[in-house]
Amino acid sequence: MRIIRSPKQMFEVSQKLKKRGCRTGLVPTMGALHKGHLSLIRRAAQENDKVVVSIFVNPIQFGPKEDFRRYPRNLKKDALLCRNENADFIFYPSAALMYPPGFRTQVSVRELSDVLCGAYRPGHFQGVTTVVAKLFNIVMPDTAYFGQKDAQQALIIQRMAKDLDMPVKIRVMPIIREKDGLAMSSRNAYLDSAQREKAAVLYQALNKARESVKSGIADCALLTKRARATIIKNKPRKIDYISIVDMETLEPVKKIKDKALLALAVWFGNTRLIDNVILKR
Numbered sequence: 001m002r003i004i005r006s007p008k009q010m011f012e013v014s015q016k017l018k019k020r021g022c023r024t025g026l027v028p029t030m031g032a033l034h035k036g037h038l039s040l041i042r043r044a045a046q047e048n049d050k051v052v053v054s055i056f057v058n059p060i061q062f063g064p065k066e067d068f069r070r071y072p073r074n075l076k077k078d079a080l081l082c083r084n085e086n087a088d089f090i091f092y093p094s095a096a097l098m099y100p101p102g103f104r105t106q107v108s109v110r111e112l113s114d115v116l117c118g119a120y121r122p123g124h125f126q127g128v129t130t131v132v133a134k135l136f137n138i139v140m141p142d143t144a145y146f147g148q149k150d151a152q153q154a155l156i157i158q159r160m161a162k163d164l165d166m167p168v169k170i171r172v173m174p175i176i177r178e179k180d181g182l183a184m185s186s187r188n189a190y191l192d193s194a195q196r197e198k199a200a201v202l203y204q205a206l207n208k209a210r211e212s213v214k215s216g217i218a219d220c221a222l223l224t225k226r227a228r229a230t231i232i233k234n235k236p237r238k239i240d241y242i243s244i245v246d247m248e249t250l251e252p253v254k255k256i257k258d259k260a261l262l263a264l265a266v267w268f269g270n271t272r273l274i275d276n277v278i279l280k281r
């Protein structure tokens, strides 16, 4: 496994792989890898000849008061994990090489980027789509792997790839959870033990909603009210949103007809956690 730090070098390697007819899978990450990331890498290794894992804590997707500086970074450990999953390359660029002086371009997916997390993290998704577009151009993957954990992000990237005719297939993989149901996240490391215990309530609330829908409840106001009540019992610091939205447009849904996405963002201490579940009748 090779670690490549220069975008130019990564591009040259990708070109060679293409010429040789290799199928390439890309797994974009910010590092501090956990089993959620590893499930994407594993799938990429099954479906491709070569796997590139990008590790880049992308400054332009963080707001000025967000956790860019304290975001966990551990290349040594990540490299071991990637090697164990049979990744072939880690693309580990610096911000200076990704955004050299004079950089001016932004990729933006309208509307989908302005709701849910986008409403609370202005500019976040533009940062994500811009870096992912760059990664697609540098690595030229046949398939790129994303997690349903970040459902809005996955949808926005699918939209971007379609709208801009990017020749890449987007694969969205299921959420990997801890034993108590908490969705795995690099940010879970910020939680102290009391917060960590409380955070399990998010999955409980999502699960309850899923069961309620199965048992015939379709009223979204009622479903979100109950989810909120469940979560509040564990005294989160703040609830950004608990919303039931259309799976494609992310517009609010009043009544569940077939399927909808229940998504939430909740703070425990200084840690903002997101999670979601697909509600099916």
Ligand code: AMP
Pocket (backbone or CB within 6 Å): 028, 029, 030, 031, 035, 036, 037, 039, 040, 145, 146, 147, 148, 149, 150, 173, 174, 175, 176, 177, 183, 184, 185, 186
């Ligand atoms: P991140 O490093 O947090 O930017 O995540 C990189 C990729 O891993 C994204 O596509 C995430 O959606 C995905 N991912 C993160 N956590 C999980 C999880 N618990 N289960 C599945 N995929 C995940």
